[in-house]
Amino acid sequence: MxxxxxxxxxxxxxxxxxxxEPLPRIILDKRTTYEFGTHATFEGMFHYLIQKxxxxxxxxxxxxFYRITEKGRKLLEALP
Numbered sequence: 001m002x003x004x005x006x007x008x009x010x011x012x013x014x015x016x017x018x019x020x021e022p023l024p025r026i027i028l029d030k031r032t033t034y035e036f037g038t039h040a041t042f043e044g045m046f047h048y049l050i051q052k053x054x055x056x057x058x059x060x061x062x063x064x065f066y067r068i069t070e071k072g073r074k075l076l077e078a079l080p
Contacts, residue, residue, distance in 0.1 A: 002041060008079055010036050010045045015054065015068055015076040022058055022065035 002010075013032050017023060023031075025046070032042050049055045054072030058065045068076070 006036075007045060010041060011049060011054075012076065012079045014042075014045060014049060015072050015079075018055055018066060018068040019073065019076060022067040024063055024065050026063075028066065 010032065013035060014028065017028055017031055029039060029042050033039055036042065053069055054075055055066050056069055058067050
């Protein structure tokens, strides 16, 4: 298991990328996996952020883009 600091950094990276522009999941995965090394680490945090309402899918199609929510913006501002 990763340390709390590493998980918070990953969450911040995902939210920061989505605050710039909505992205498809595969692009977001590639950008964060490059920094953090594993797809599994990304998947865990990605699903957590969706579950908590920090990010959302912009449509119903499989390959639609994801965007940050207002709750996600507040979390991004609060993260160190």
